[in-house]
Amino acid sequence: MSEDKYEKVMDLAKRRGYLWSSFEIYGGIAGFVDYAPLGTILKNNIIDTWRKHYIINEEFYEIDSPTITPYEVLKASGHVDNFTDPMVECKECLESFRADHIIEENININTEGKTLEELNELIKKHNIRCPKCGGEFGDVKKYNLMFLTSIGPGGKRTGYMRPETAQGIFIQFKRLASFFRNKLPFGVAQIGKSYRNEISPRQGVIRLREFTQAEAEFFVHPKIKNHKRFKDVENDIIPLLPADRQMDETLSSEEKVVNMSLKDAVEKGIIRHETIAYFVAITKRFLMDIGIDINRLRFRQHLPDEMAHYAIDCWDAEIYTDRFGWIECVGIADRTDYDLKAHMNHSGVDLSVFVEYDKPKEIETYDIELNYKVVGKVFKKDMKLVENTLNNMDNSEIEKLVKELNENGKYILTIEDKEFEILNDYLKINKTKKKISGEKVLPHVIEPSYGIDRITYCLLEHAYNEEEDRTYLKLKPEVAPVKVGVFPLVNKQGMPEIAMEIKDNLRKNGIIAEYDDSGAIGRRYMRMDEVGTPFCITVDGQTLEDGTITIRHRDTREQIRIKIDEVVDYIKRNI
RNA sequence: GCGCCAGUGGUGUAGCCUGGUAUCACUCUGGCCUUCCAAGCCAGUAACUCGGGUUCAAAUCCCGACUGGCGCACCA
Numbered sequence: 001m002s003e004d005k006y007e008k009v010m011d012l013a014k015r016r017g018y019l020w021s022s023f024e025i026y027g028g029i030a031g032f033v034d035y036a037p038l039g040t041i042l043k044n045n046i047i048d049t050w051r052k053h054y055i056i057n058e059e060f061y062e063i064d065s066p067t068i069t070p071y072e073v074l075k076a077s078g079h080v081d082n083f084t085d086p087m088v089e090c091k092e093c094l095e096s097f098r099a100d101h102i103i104e105e106n107i108n109i110n111t112e113g114k115t116l117e118e119l120n121e122l123i124k125k126h127n128i129r130c131p132k133c134g135g136e137f138g139d140v141k142k143y144n145l146m147f148l149t150s151i152g153p154g155g156k157r158t159g160y161m162r163p164e165t166a167q168g169i170f171i172q173f174k175r176l177a178s179f180f181r182n183k184l185p186f187g188v189a190q191i192g193k194s195y196r197n198e199i200s201p202r203q204g205v206i207r208l209r210e211f212t213q214a215e216a217e218f219f220v221h222p223k224i225k226n227h228k229r230f231k232d233v234e235n236d237i238i239p240l241l242p243a244d245r246q247m248d249e250t251l252s253s254e255e256k257v258v259n260m261s262l263k264d265a266v267e268k269g270i271i272r273h274e275t276i277a278y279f280v281a282i283t284k285r286f287l288m289d290i291g292i293d294i295n296r297l298r299f300r301q302h303l304p305d306e307m308a309h310y311a312i313d314c315w316d317a318e319i320y321t322d323r324f325g326w327i328e329c330v331g332i333a334d335r336t337d338y339d340l341k342a343h344m345n346h347s348g349v350d351l352s353v354f355v356e357y358d359k360p361k362e363i364e365t366y367d368i369e370l371n372y373k374v375v376g377k378v379f380k381k382d383m384k385l386v387e388n389t390l391n392n393m394d395n396s397e398i399e400k401l402v403k404e405l406n407e408n409g410k411y412i413l414t415i416e417d418k419e420f421e422i423l424n425d426y427l428k429i430n431k432t433k434k435k436i437s438g439e440k441v442l443p444h445v446i447e448p449s450y451g452i453d454r455i456t457y458c459l460l461e462h463a464y465n466e467e468e469d470r471t472y473l474k475l476k477p478e479v480a481p482v483k484v485g486v487f488p489l490v491n492k493q494g495m496p497e498i499a500m501e502i503k504d505n506l507r508k509n510g511i512i513a514e515y516d517d518s519g520a521i522g523r524r525y526m527r528m529d530e531v532g533t534p535f536c537i538t539v540d541g542q543t544l545e546d547g548t549i550t551i552r553h554r555d556t557r558e559q560i561r562i563k564i565d566e567v568v569d570y571i572k573r574n575i
Numbered sequence: 576g577c578g579c580c581a582g583u584g585g586u587g588u589a590g591c592c593u594g595g596u597a598u599c600a601c602u603c604u605g606g607c608c609u610u611c612c613a614a615g616c617c618a619g620u621a622a623c624u625c626g627g628g629u630u631c632a633a634a635u636c637c638c639g640a641c642u643g644g645c646g647c648a649c650c651a
Binding site for chain 1: 576585586602603604605608609610611612613614615624625640641642643644648649650651
């Protein structure tokens with residue numbers, strides 16, 4: 001038994017129509033897979049379950065945006081810079097290195113923000129050589145993990161295949177906020193393909209160049225990160241692998257995991273706030289709903305140096321697989337306002353939300369009334385600049401201005417390098433009381449992001465079962481692609497006709513059923529077991545006498561007998 | 576991207592060293608048989624990863640590409 005489970009699962013997946021490697025007749029390309037007929041249904045069933053959780057239960061709305069994304073968007077989001085690694089290759093031994101890492105190791109310089117030319121110069125200037133063989137380096141080149149394309153004829157606009165679905169949500173934030181009538185919190189989801197041009201994708205379906213993500217973006221008030229339904233989940237016990245325990249060398253790898261209620265985890269500050277904890281619970285419930293083995297699931301906190309540049313806390317749902325060990329299938333991150341801020345700065349569009357207070361506040365404020373006739377003539381072109389600056393002053397600055405005007409008769413307003421002299425007759429300042437009913441805030445976003453392909457593979461592996469005389473997929477009836485197999489026990493006495501009719505009737509009721517009359521009955525059961533079909537209906541001699549059939553359960557192989565006209569109801573109740 | 580190893584019907588394989596019509600089993604399809612868990616009988620479909628070279632002749636020898644496995648590197 002040297003063959004590992006991955007191989008067995010992938011073999012079954014290939015033979016029985018779950019997963020096929022793409023472009024096979026042309027030799028194939030690493031990092032791409034096709035979902036075969038049954039795999040496609042399974043994946044869709046997983047996605048449907050996901051939608052039940054997020055769209056129905058959590059009241060998220062889903063959008064669907066383009067996969068091709070213009071340069072500007074990904075420049076703003078930081079992906080153009082962060083997805084592009086500068087690589088350098090040794091001319092002697094052909095080994096590749098990260099150019100920035102090599103430089104930092106050798107001359108202790110921060111290379112952040114340096115251009116390729118600057119990196120090149122640094123290597124030449126300090127005569128940095130290959131740490132392996134001492135050979136000379138070639139030129140620094142960028143390896144971009146995003147697929148580059150051009151939009152329109154002539155390639156005037158650069159685009160990339162999106163590296164995540166989330167950006168599509170962020171850049172529509174203004175519309176989304178108004179769709180939700182500016183009430184925080186609200187959630188938006190997107191399910192779709194994302195693309196990463198991996199250098200060397202070698203773990204089959206685990207690391208793909210084109211993959212399906214289901215991402216949920218939950219926008220919250222930056223100061224309110226508790227969750228109104230946290231009470232529903234606070235007693236859920238979750239296997240957690242916190243950052244400090246991961247780094248504790250005195251613990252064995254089993255001891256690093258602690259089973260803890262989410263209430264404790266939040267109270268002890270292990271999970272940063274309720275909203276992350278809440279989505280940890282939803283993630284666990286979703287994964288268990290589709291049939292992931294709870295004993296092969298844990299939540300691991302990112303270490304401080306592993307966190308993405310935008311995140312302040314991140315927990316991955318990791319699922320155990322035979323060959324690859326624990327693999328990351330879901331990431332739940334607090335992305336703060338990183339993305340909205342970035343898009344706001346780059347696009348110039350205000351993406352903040354006006355949040356009303358419970359009760360309007362009354363505050364003391366100053367009203368600046370400009371004497372435009374005078375001021376306009378004095379400042380001319382700079383008029384607008386001065387006006388804006390004055391209007392944006394806070395109370396303490398205005399108080400200082402008033403004080404200086406009273407004492408010296410003038411105030412020097414400094415804007416960048418320029419100085420403007422403000423005199424008493426330029427403006428009138430009135431102290432007023434104002435009613436303020438709310439404030440503008442830039443929301444933070446909590447993001448649970450699911451890798452659907454990895455989850456699908458893990459589910460197949462967890463469902464894979466071997467017994468002495470059979471191999472079967474113990475898929476939950478809810479996600480199994482084919483729900484029912486219908487067979488005549490033998491091909492005579494009208495049994496095939498009755499079986500066919502039962503199959504048709506199930507199909508009419510929206511249930512995927514397969515008819516099969518070839519070979520011995522046992523063989524047909526085995527075929528259905530191997531693809532994970534939960535129920536098999538057999539028409540036999542007794543059917544002809546009293547109109548009953550048997551339903552065989554996949555896992556126990558036990559059979560019960562019911563009337564033909566109860567079949568549809570029975571199946572519907574059990575899937 | 577580098578190094579080592581491998582690639583034969585749907586699956587697992589024999590053949591490769593020593594060049595000459597590709598083996599066997601299972602699966603699958605059709606038929607017969609069969610009254611409940613891969614039984615049996617008959618018939619059938621189906622493969623040398625791709626490209627180039629050497630040769631009268633290449634699955635076999637040589638080179639390259641692709642794919643897969645392992646190690647290194649990479650994986651915000």
